[in-house]
Amino acid sequence: MKVNVLKKTENELKIEVEGAGHTICNLLQKKLLEDENVELAGYDIPHPLTPVPVIYVRTKGKLKPEEALLKALGKAREINEEFGKALQKALKK
Amino acid sequence: MLERDEKNLRLLIRGADAPFINALRRNVIAEVPCMAIDDVVIIENSSVFHDEIIAHRLGLIPLKTDLDGYNLPEECSCKSEFGCNLCRVILTLDREAKEGAITVYSGDLTSENPNIVPVSDKIPIVKLAKGQKLRLEAYARLGKGKNHAKWQPVSLCSYKYLPRININGESCDACEKCVEICPRKVLAKREGKIEVRNLLACTLCRDCVDVCPKQPPAIEVDWEKNAFIFSVESTGVLPPERIVMEAVKILNKDLEELAKQIEV
Numbered sequence A: 001m002k003v004n005v006l007k008k009t010e011n012e013l014k015i016e017v018e019g020a021g022h023t024i025c026n027l028l029q030k031k032l033l034e035d036e037n038v039e040l041a042g043y044d045i046p047h048p049l050t051p052v053p054v055i056y057v058r059t060k061g062k063l064k065p066e067e068a069l070l071k072a073l074g075k076a077r078e079i080n081e082e083f084g085k086a087l088q089k090a091l092k093k
Numbered sequence B: 001m002l003e004r005d006e007k008n009l010r011l012l013i014r015g016a017d018a019p020f021i022n023a024l025r026r027n028v029i030a031e032v033p034c035m036a037i038d039d040v041v042i043i044e045n046s047s048v049f050h051d052e053i054i055a056h057r058l059g060l061i062p063l064k065t066d067l068d069g070y071n072l073p074e075e076c077s078c079k080s081e082f083g084c085n086l087c088r089v090i091l092t093l094d095r096e097a098k099e100g101a102i103t104v105y106s107g108d109l110t111s112e113n114p115n116i117v118p119v120s121d122k123i124p125i126v127k128l129a130k131g132q133k134l135r136l137e138a139y140a141r142l143g144k145g146k147n148h149a150k151w152q153p154v155s156l157c158s159y160k161y162l163p164r165i166n167i168n169g170e171s172c173d174a175c176e177k178c179v180e181i182c183p184r185k186v187l188a189k190r191e192g193k194i195e196v197r198n199l200l201a202c203t204l205c206r207d208c209v210d211v212c213p214k215q216p217p218a219i220e221v222d223w224e225k226n227a228f229i230f231s232v233e234s235t236g237v238l239p240p241e242r243i244v245m246e247a248v249k250i251l252n253k254d255l256e257e258l259a260k261q262i263e264v
Helices: A022-035 A065-093 B018-030 B051-059 B177-181 B206-212 B240-263
Strands: A004-007 A012-018 A038-044 A054-059 B002-004 B008-014 B034-043 B087-095 B102-105 B125-126 B134-143 B155-169 B187-189 B193-196 B219-234
Touching: A004 B240, A012 A065, A012 B240, A022 A038, A022 A054, A022 A065, A022 B018, A022 B240, A054 A065, A065 B008, A065 B018, A065 B206, A065 B240, B008 B240, B018 B155, B018 B219, B018 B240, B034 B051, B034 B087, B051 B134, B087 B102, B087 B125, B125 B134, B155 B193, B177 B187, B177 B206, B206 B219, B219 B240
Parallel strands: none
Antiparallel strands: A004 A012, A012 A054, A038 A054, B002 B008, B008 B219, B034 B134, B087 B134, B102 B125, B155 B219, B187 B193
16 A cells, blocks of 8 residues: 655645545544545545545644544554454354 | 444444545445465366366355465565465365265365464355265465455445434324335334434435425435444454454555655
């Protein structure tokens, strides 16, 4: 996975992520929108044959967009780990 | 939280949202690796099928997979086009129709590793008439579903909302119209009352609501928020619980990698 920054200001961030897809982007978008400091979050896959989605985040100014992204990623991982543990527990029964 | 058997796994997941469940589903289908025949060297083929057709049919045979013992070819240390013992398995096939016609089955493939064998021995590959011969060497590799459907470890992986059916006991006169129309036989009449017999089978089609003669309908169908029924049907290459665990691991790895990249 490789990240290229397309646009960066105080409260805006537009990045290109090589090697990601709907799997991660959709999850990330949802988690970003749950954050009340985020004004706008979305992603687009400009061409369906190239796995290079563009993620766009705009915050309300209190939080830097990259911080919001990392927070969202952290949240997603938390849920994932929680699910993994719950699954293992359920399987042992 | 679940029901399961050898090939199927059904989970009832509470407290997760649709994007997460969808990410899991997408990873199960497209990212969890499994074994399939990828290259075939035909030594002799006098059957009626062309070499390519046989190679294609061989590719679609599900093979029992050992994920811990083998590497993905692109991640293997050998960097070789043909692979090494760590990233490919050789299977050979040698059949000749000596007396009368025979059918070549997947069970006729002999593997160099007794753990990597076809899931079923009874998958027909080609029929040979008397005197025809088929000899070949096939190379099985790990791969991912996003590159070819033969590397998909599941035949089905889906999720649906957990249904919730409310029957208003006061206005319902147990006319049984809803019982009759339900295609999945979710409802039943017992002791003069309509009751939910098999909630998980409900497909949320709402036919029962439409057919109810009461105004407003005495039956209500909706779904629970953040609760899903997640079902996995393995092709037999890996146990279904292993497939889901792998998907969780892959998702975690991807998220971690992206976080690292953003930090830089």
